[in-house]
Amino acid sequence: MIKVFIAGGLVAIAIILAFIQKIGIVKDLSFGAVRSFIQLIAVGYIIQFVFDLKGVLYQSLLLFIMVLIASYTSRGRAKKSPHAFLLSLISIFTGTFITLGVMLLMRIITTEPKFLIPLGGMIIGNTMNAVSIFLERFYNEFKERKNLIEVFLSLGASPREASKELVKKSVKTAMIPITNIMKIVGIIQLPGAMTGMILAGASPLEAAKIQIIVIYMLSASVAIAISLLALISYRFYFTPSAALRL
Amino acid sequence: MILYKLSSVTKIKSGKKILDNISCEIDKGKIFVIMGPSGSGKTTLLRLLNRLEDPSEGEMFFNGEDIKKIDVRELRKKVAMVFQIPLLFGEKAVDNILYPAKLYKIEVNPEEVIELVGLKRDILNQKIDSVSVGQAQRIAIARSLVLNPDVLLLDEPTSALDFSSKIEIENLIKDLNKNLGISIIFVTHDLEQAKRMGDRAVLIVEGKKIEEGSIPEMFENPRSSELKKFLKGELK
Ligand SMILES: Nc1ncnc2c1ncn2[C@@H]1O[C@H](COP(=O)(O)OP(=O)(O)OP(=O)(O)O)[C@@H](O)[C@H]1O
Numbered sequence: 001m002i003k004v005f006i007a008g009g010l011v012a013i014a015i016i017l018a019f020i021q022k023i024g025i026v027k028d029l030s031f032g033a034v035r036s037f038i039q040l041i042a043v044g045y046i047i048q049f050v051f052d053l054k055g056v057l058y059q060s061l062l063l064f065i066m067v068l069i070a071s072y073t074s075r076g077r078a079k080k081s082p083h084a085f086l087l088s089l090i091s092i093f094t095g096t097f098i099t100l101g102v103m104l105l106m107r108i109i110t111t112e113p114k115f116l117i118p119l120g121g122m123i124i125g126n127t128m129n130a131v132s133i134f135l136e137r138f139y140n141e142f143k144e145r146k147n148l149i150e151v152f153l154s155l156g157a158s159p160r161e162a163s164k165e166l167v168k169k170s171v172k173t174a175m176i177p178i179t180n181i182m183k184i185v186g187i188i189q190l191p192g193a194m195t196g197m198i199l200a201g202a203s204p205l206e207a208a209k210i211q212i213i214v215i216y217m218l219s220a221s222v223a224i225a226i227s228l229l230a231l232i233s234y235r236f237y238f239t240p241s242a243a244l245r246l
Numbered sequence: 247m248i249l250y251k252l253s254s255v256t257k258i259k260s261g262k263k264i265l266d267n268i269s270c271e272i273d274k275g276k277i278f279v280i281m282g283p284s285g286s287g288k289t290t291l292l293r294l295l296n297r298l299e300d301p302s303e304g305e306m307f308f309n310g311e312d313i314k315k316i317d318v319r320e321l322r323k324k325v326a327m328v329f330q331i332p333l334l335f336g337e338k339a340v341d342n343i344l345y346p347a348k349l350y351k352i353e354v355n356p357e358e359v360i361e362l363v364g365l366k367r368d369i370l371n372q373k374i375d376s377v378s379v380g381q382a383q384r385i386a387i388a389r390s391l392v393l394n395p396d397v398l399l400l401d402e403p404t405s406a407l408d409f410s411s412k413i414e415i416e417n418l419i420k421d422l423n424k425n426l427g428i429s430i431i432f433v434t435h436d437l438e439q440a441k442r443m444g445d446r447a448v449l450i451v452e453g454k455k456i457e458e459g460s461i462p463e464m465f466e467n468p469r470s471s472e473l474k475k476f477l478k479g480e481l482k
């Protein structure tokens with residue numbers, strides 16, 4: 001704890017300096033310092049509590065609640081997209097379930113809470129981002145290209161054919177964040193988990209190995225969720241007789 | 247022969263009656279004109295005919311068959327549509343001709359189709375954003391002819407064109423009707439155009455069918471006060 005106070009002292013010095021020089025960041029800095037202190041201690045307690053949950057059932061329940069919250073958040077971002085909550089729920093759940101499931105089956109991870117919960121959290125978070133980007137992008141593109149889609153339909157295209165290009169575009173956009181992470185990881189930025197592991201005394205190679213696994217899991221989950229959306233989401237925009245739902 | 251039969255068709259959108267209890271018959275092989283002032287429901291009526299929309303109430307028959315029982319892909323193969331503003335897609339004009347052929351896995355000769363609408367072959371390789379509006383509308387018509395439709399639905403296809411292209415497109419449509427036997431259903435609010443083009447017409451005002459008949463009959467002996475007003479240009 002003493003270390004925390006020393007670090008806190010450094011922040012205090014910074015605040016005093018800022019006060020003397022009147023650069024107007026005193027309030028932000030002091031609020032930020034207090035806020036991050038409270039937040040992180042609280043999260044520490046919560047994670048401690050979760051790690052004490054040895055039962056797989058409890059962990060699964062917690063993961064499912066995380067998926068629900070993520071779906072709700074995703075719906076909030078892609079508000080106008082039809083059935084955004086349901087689509088988010090199905091896709092985030094499937095992506096997370098399959099990747100975690102495969103990792104468990106292959107014995108790459110175990111059901112200890114120290115694996116399932118933080119990994120699950122990262123997977124759910126990244127998948128949620130991609131899903132909400134997809135839903136929002138597809139909705140906006142669709143709205144903009146309604147007339148063109150009707151041209152396709154009137155030429156005899158099925159809903160799938162008529163929205164093919166838009167689906168492709170939305171998939172691409174949704175995959176940008178995760179592919180960017182894969183490109184720059186380790187070069188521009190060491191991921192938080194890896195930094196943490198090295199600080200906690202793991203060998204850099206060990207940390208790198210875990211990080212690779214994490215990145216692969218994230219991209220697998222994102223890819224699964226987005227492929228699923230590409231297969232089902234456009235259907236909600238059409239009637240059974242291949243007309244637009246107006 | 248009756249092509250379309252509409253019986254008590256009503257269309258409600260966001261609580262508003264857009265089409266109100268419309269019954270009519272459209273003959274095969276003729277040019278049928280849907281006239282009416284702006285916002286009267288002409289486009290909506292036309293869109294029912296290839297099921298881009300469905301009626302809220304009432305029944306529709308195509309060639310005597312309940313339109314809902316016909317596979318919509320088969321229906322749209324027989325009933326082609328040309329929109330008010332020609333929207334081309336792909337990179338070159340030819341992509342627009344190849345698309346429907348690919349959808350239905352049929353062979354098409356793009357040169358033949360493009361000459362059918364009075365364009366030269368070399369336009370096929372022209373970038374779509376470099377063709378004029380009049381050419382674009384012809385390409386849109388060509389694209390709708392690829393599947394050898396029985397019926398062509400046109401929604402004010404000349405409203406974006408200058409006078410001479412307008413007359414050219416009108417003549418093209420008349421030729422398609424006469425030479426290929428394609429039934430034409432044509433939306434316009436242009437009286438002179440209706441007179442030049444049509445065999446029969448229906449007048450729609452505020453979603454209601456006001457009068458229906460042969461073009462000479464309607465223009466020479468209008469029965470309803472609305473048609474009289476419409477002919478005088480008092481209904482806009
Ligand atoms: N989704 C909708 N909700 C409510 N009203 C609508 C909707 N779509 C169209 N309308 C209304 O229905 C009426 C008929 O529209 P429609 O496009 O069929 O008219 P139109 O006769 O083709 O007009 P124009 O000559 O201007 O093209 C209009 O008053 C229009 O505002």
Ligand SMILES: [Mg+2]
Nearest residue numbers: 288289290401
């Ligand atoms: Mg219209």
